[in-house]
Amino acid sequence: MEKTIIKIAGLRKDYHIGEVTVHALRGINLSIDRGEFVAVMGMSGSGKSTMLNILGCLDVPTKGEYWLDGVDIRTLSKDQLARLRNQKLGFVFQAYNLLPRTTALENVELPLFYNSQVKSKERKERAIRALEAVGLADRMHHMPNQLSGGQQQRVAIARSLVNDPVMILADEPTGNLDTRTSFEIMELFQDLNERGRTIVYVTHEPDIARFATRNVVFRDGLIQRENMVTERLYARDVLKNLPVENIEEFETK
């Protein structure tokens, strides 16, 4: 197995809004190795979200190369991209994007519905295992509106895990959560990463970025700076030291 999972060279993305052309990405070179834990940072409009969308094959670059797990993305059709997303990638969104009025279990099952090789029995087993992995085994039959924000995000993470992806992409996964819950989500990510999962996430909070192994900072459509995290935070320790009385409990249950 190749060590590099993502290889990007000379990547550009232009948006045409009426007469005006917006250069969202202006020549990005980046490679990410298997098992890395990368935080993409930057201000609003710096191109970090565009980058993540392209990494997730939700969007195609205007120019430049993108190799994902040894596959040249430019050669794939729309349907092949969908298949790639289904089998190699997992997404976590800031707004969770769970289906309303649908149990946690059914939400987690969803990606497997689009994979005709997975039979219904296996689908259920894998969804249960994914929920167990994020510590929600007892919440399987709850609807999203019966879960707290943190729990909903865990369901979303379980959903991104269920197809056993090579990489998890998270767009501001802690953006809607309070501090403690954010750390709990990061703890989950660190656990997954320790077990070998490649994770790339976007954040604008420097604190949250310090849980990663590497930071990539975007500015005006270019990579401004790339560095290994020197004083890495471990969520488990941070949580232990967090004074309990100062924590605002938003969680309903």
Added chain:
Amino acid sequence: MNFSNLIKIAVRALVRNRLRAVLTMLGIIIGVASVIAMLALGEGSKRSMRQEMSNMGTNMIMVMPNFMRRGGVSLGSSSSMALKMSDVEAIRNEAVNVAAVSPEVRASGQIIYGNQNAQSTIYGASEEYMEIRKLNIKTGRVFTSQEVKSMAKVCLVGQTVIENLFGEGVDPVGFNIRITNIPFLIIGTLEEKGESGMGQDQDDLIVAPYTTVQRRLAAIDYINGIYASATSEEKSPEAITEIEEILRRTHKLNDSDENDFRIMSQSELMSTMTSITDIMTYLLGAIAGISLLVGGIGIMNIMFVSVTERTREIGLRMSIGGRGKDILRQFLVESIILSILGGLLGIILGYLIAKGAGSLMDTPAYVQSKAVILAFIVCFIIGVFFGWYPARKAASLNPIDALRYE
């Protein structure tokens, strides 16, 4: 994505929005139910009318004098003296496609028995009349040709007359009644026929030899009409042509003259009646069809709203591997399920409405399997047709735009 997954996803999406699904279906349910009910009632009344008509004899041919005109003034058909007994004889002797023929002379008068009296119509006829008009003897006998020749004062009475004069359940054979003061002997009674399709009492009649009615009651030397029966229903048109030719000759009409008589056949009358009910049925069906169309548009409307409302869901489905065609199929299947389920419920409801309305209006409703199958197919087409466009819209969304949609 395989087919069972597709169905499961679509069903789950519908169950998530139960109320909306039911409300959407309501349009289809009402549309289909009204189409089914209208067609069933139309078909039912057509059938019962046809049944009645064939009770009256399907190969019956009637000849009536035409409206007589003098200086452009219509004098009405009954005043016409165009038909004579000689016409009947000519038809009897010459028409090969005519099985039986009888004159008809009508008179009305007061009928008296004891201290009871009633008004009725007396039909003067020959002995073949009974068979032509499908009048059956309940008790007693028909008059003979001998009695016709001798102007015998004998008669047959219908059930309404019996009820009026003697009371229900009495067999008056052998009784003497007076018709406009002339004594008649009742030799037979007629079986009950009930109301005609037009609401006429078919049992309020007295049948007597035409000679007797012509001379003793009406005092005329012409006849009011001719009843004939063709050898078979198929031969009916030929028999009509024959009768027309014979009558034109015996009436000495030139080629340029109009007929001074009218020929009507039962089959003709039947096709007129059924075409009227057909028109009614199609008219009602069309109105119901419009409500079905409106129901279909309702589905399209809801599917459109649903696509907009569920844009983020579509984006999510795409981001976790749903292809455009998976989304298209999901929305299409949702709309087909809605319309077919609505159609099934509509068929059941329509059946119940037809039965209920049928028993209220005393017309048997008849739900044709043809109509049910048609309704089902129409529903499927509505589902595909009205679901396609919104589904296409959903499928053509860009995953990124769909995810970001607020």
